[in-house]
Amino acid sequence: MSHSRRVVARQHPVQRYLSHLMGLLLIPLVLPVVAPAVMAQTVPAPATSAATPPSPPSASKPAVTLSEVMVTANRRREPEREVPMHVDTVSATSLQQLGAKNLNDYVSYQPGVFFASAGGTGQGELIMRGVSTGNQTSPTVSVYIDDVPVGGSTVYAAAATFVFDPALLDLDHIEFLYGPQGTLYGAGSMGGLMKYVTVKPDTSGVYGSVGGDISNTNRGGMSYTEHAMLNIPLVKDKAALRVAVVDQHVTGVYQAVGETPAGGDDRTHTKGARVQLEVDPVDKLTLNVTAMAQKIAADGLSMADYNLQGQPISGGPYNRRLNHREPFTQTLELYSFHAGYDFDGASLDWITSYQNFVNHSVQDYPDSFLALLNALGPALGVDQPLNSLYVDSQYSVHKTSQEIRLTSRKNENFDWLGGFWFNRENVWEQYVLEGENKLLPGQTSLLQQNVNAGFKEYAGYGDITWHANPTLDLTIGARVSGNSQHLSNFEQGPVAGSPGGFYEHMVSDDVTKMITLSWRPTDKDNYYMRASTGYRPGGLQAPIESTLLGPNPNAGDSFGSDNLQSYELGYKSSHLDGHLNLGIDGYDIEWHHLQLYTFTLGNTIIQNAGDARVEGVEMQANYSQGPWQFAASSAYTDAYTKNGSSELGIQPNSPLPYSAKWAGTLSGKYKFILAGTDAYVGANLRASSHRNAGFSGDSSDPNFYLPGFMFLDVNTGINLRSGANIDFYVRNVLNRQVPIGTLNDEAVNFLASVGGPMLVQISTPRTVGVSFNVPF
Numbered sequence: 001m002s003h004s005r006r007v008v009a010r011q012h013p014v015q016r017y018l019s020h021l022m023g024l025l026l027i028p029l030v031l032p033v034v035a036p037a038v039m040a041q042t043v044p045a046p047a048t049s050a051a052t053p054p055s056p057p058s059a060s061k062p063a064v065t066l067s068e069v070m071v072t073a074n075r076r077r078e079p080e081r082e083v084p085m086h087v088d089t090v091s092a093t094s095l096q097q098l099g100a101k102n103l104n105d106y107v108s109y110q111p112g113v114f115f116a117s118a119g120g121t122g123q124g125e126l127i128m129r130g131v132s133t134g135n136q137t138s139p140t141v142s143v144y145i146d147d148v149p150v151g152g153s154t155v156y157a158a159a160a161t162f163v164f165d166p167a168l169l170d171l172d173h174i175e176f177l178y179g180p181q182g183t184l185y186g187a188g189s190m191g192g193l194m195k196y197v198t199v200k201p202d203t204s205g206v207y208g209s210v211g212g213d214i215s216n217t218n219r220g221g222m223s224y225t226e227h228a229m230l231n232i233p234l235v236k237d238k239a240a241l242r243v244a245v246v247d248q249h250v251t252g253v254y255q256a257v258g259e260t261p262a263g264g265d266d267r268t269h270t271k272g273a274r275v276q277l278e279v280d281p282v283d284k285l286t287l288n289v290t291a292m293a294q295k296i297a298a299d300g301l302s303m304a305d306y307n308l309q310g311q312p313i314s315g316g317p318y319n320r321r322l323n324h325r326e327p328f329t330q331t332l333e334l335y336s337f338h339a340g341y342d343f344d345g346a347s348l349d350w351i352t353s354y355q356n357f358v359n360h361s362v363q364d365y366p367d368s369f370l371a372l373l374n375a376l377g378p379a380l381g382v383d384q385p386l387n388s389l390y391v392d393s394q395y396s397v398h399k400t401s402q403e404i405r406l407t408s409r410k411n412e413n414f415d416w417l418g419g420f421w422f423n424r425e426n427v428w429e430q431y432v433l434e435g436e437n438k439l440l441p442g443q444t445s446l447l448q449q450n451v452n453a454g455f456k457e458y459a460g461y462g463d464i465t466w467h468a469n470p471t472l473d474l475t476i477g478a479r480v481s482g483n484s485q486h487l488s489n490f491e492q493g494p495v496a497g498s499p500g501g502f503y504e505h506m507v508s509d510d511v512t513k514m515i516t517l518s519w520r521p522t523d524k525d526n527y528y529m530r531a532s533t534g535y536r537p538g539g540l541q542a543p544i545e546s547t548l549l550g551p552n553p554n555a556g557d558s559f560g561s562d563n564l565q566s567y568e569l570g571y572k573s574s575h576l577d578g579h580l581n582l583g584i585d586g587y588d589i590e591w592h593h594l595q596l597y598t599f600t601l602g603n604t605i606i607q608n609a610g611d612a613r614v615e616g617v618e619m620q621a622n623y624s625q626g627p628w629q630f631a632a633s634s635a636y637t638d639a640y641t642k643n644g645s646s647e648l649g650i651q652p653n654s655p656l657p658y659s660a661k662w663a664g665t666l667s668g669k670y671k672f673i674l675a676g677t678d679a680y681v682g683a684n685l686r687a688s689s690h691r692n693a694g695f696s697g698d699s700s701d702p703n704f705y706l707p708g709f710m711f712l713d714v715n716t717g718i719n720l721r722s723g724a725n726i727d728f729y730v731r732n733v734l735n736r737q738v739p740i741g742t743l744n745d746e747a748v749n750f751l752a753s754v755g756g757p758m759l760v761q762i763s764t765p766r767t768v769g770v771s772f773n774v775p776f
Helices: 014-025 027-039 092-097 103-107 367-380 746-752
Strands: 087-091 113-120 123-128 141-145 171-178 192-198 207-217 222-235 239-250 255-258 268-279 285-298 304-306 319-322 328-342 346-364 390-408 414-436 443-469 472-492 500-519 525-536 562-575 580-592 595-600 603-608 612-625 628-641 662-674 677-688 709-719 725-731 739-742 758-762 767-775
Touching: 087 092, 092 171, 092 725, 092 767, 103 113, 103 123, 113 739, 113 758, 123 141, 222 767
Parallel strands: 141 192, 255 319, 304 319
Antiparallel strands: 087 171, 113 123, 171 192, 207 222, 207 767, 222 239, 239 268, 268 285, 285 328, 304 758, 328 346, 346 390, 390 414, 414 443, 443 472, 472 500, 500 525, 525 562, 562 580, 580 612, 595 603, 612 628, 628 662, 662 677, 677 709, 709 725, 725 767, 739 758
16 A cells, blocks of 8 residues: 655745735835826726626626626635635626637636647646646646536546536636635645636526527638527526527648548537526525536547647648547536525535546557557567557546535624535546557557546635734635545556556545735725645556566656645735726745656656746736726746756756746727617737747657747627627637647657657637627
């Protein structure tokens, strides 16, 4: 039996805290300089969600300001400006107006957030504040739908490879919580959390909507989406049912060449449905039952062949040489039950959920790998030369979670929150490495692997807020978590690292902590200090008996947790009678015992090696006056290793993968009357400095340089008096073709270092479209 090491957060130096505090005190002196510059920029504020009950829009209606945006970051519904950490929101309506269709589009307007694609829709990982090692063992950003976490927690769930990628299915808005959220949301939220907030059933009346989207993409073709929603009261003021459906077809832009030529190789079809029933049987009691399902089916990966010098090698920037087709499907079935009861002094929430999350993919290996294995075949006992080599894998995550939470009302002296959490995951992985014979009909199998991994997590958490006086609040929170894991494996084949089977088990525990101090000298200003911790659990792995390149002395049957401490100072304010809203924060993250992959041609192992540090500053501003709305946001992130890992070739002070030093957005919207109807025109500019897709000098996972970029999007639309709206948009107006991500796969990346292609995702070409929504 292997036990993971318990990690205890180290005390941060007082001197650094004092220097941060001095910087915070200077913020009000900087604002008079910053505000005029921000006001001179042009961009739109979030629009009201189209999923809310229809009401005739008005050009004179005031824009939603920062102080009026309500969020649930702290498991309470409260104004965003009062939350003592960096929180941002984006409405579903804003995303629809901009033609956003998948997760990569959603996060592209959030500086400091990056989606590292691993092949297309549903494939990749989220990164916030630069907390990433490139190829990751498990996520550092959690994904929630309302109060329910989605996806797996461990490396054997491939949770850092496959992420739930929803169509805009009855969403109200998306919340982005920056920095570790371990106290309230548990493991896997070291960098932050992304929460999809849906629209709840409404007992006030029967209404619904139908809508769609039609667009054309350069190099691809037509894409189209249909969606519908219906809200039905069942019992007056007591029960309501809400149903939403979506069907989305997105064109492909990548060209497969070689043995299996095809145009639009990455065409994607997404369909989904969501049903919510809410019942209020008696006063103070609310019951909500939700069922949803979504399926993504893609014809292939959104990847092209490039060399490490950044040049396409298969005849074009969107070309990929394939010997075997690469279909991908992702299916999520999610069922949840939420019971809420309002006591006189506190509210009780009981949330239970079950989900079945299945990802099935096929990946063709490049000719360089095929040639290498054909050369080594006789030594491995493979007597047939192969014409193709590919992996066919399926990861099935069956997850059940239970949460009971008691939250006090807002009181004069103390507020508190406490809860219990239980999570059980069973993962089944089926993995086959095989190829088609070159001379004789049939296939040759090189590796068959069947894995079952179990993960049980149990935790108690809570926080208490002391209102020292009407302007000063102190909050202290903690979460004590334990988990038990098991791993069983059976594998066979010429390249099996552990032929036969094995069974392993481990138990570990971790503690996360949080303390915040918030000072509101006026109802328009909020200064805060926040210190928090986060972690990813350790885990089990196969005991390595042999590899093609020899034994690895660092291989073990387990690896430990990695953890971080974050220190944040911030300021949020409202000026000019609420027309101008500003936010600025600075943070320092210390990341210890990084979980890193080492690839040796026969096997992959995980080990804890080295520390890292992330320092950054984030700023947000929005201004509205009459028909004008402007917004700007930016993030400076300096993420780097502290001591590196000599055995992996990672040097000290190496930039962490997928971390841009600078990223920002500018947007503007102007509203006017056109032929008696409300209309608008808007523009959005997204920009980023360069990123690295790996560590420079890494001997097993080579770096690929991702250049900086700047994309311009424009849109315009009209809102009819009936409540219907029509929006026209152009994404990537200048048709920039820029590498924005690479396929995070250890085997492919290892081969790229010895001459094989690096698989690279290029920005989607110019897309012109129109969307509409008709309420009834």
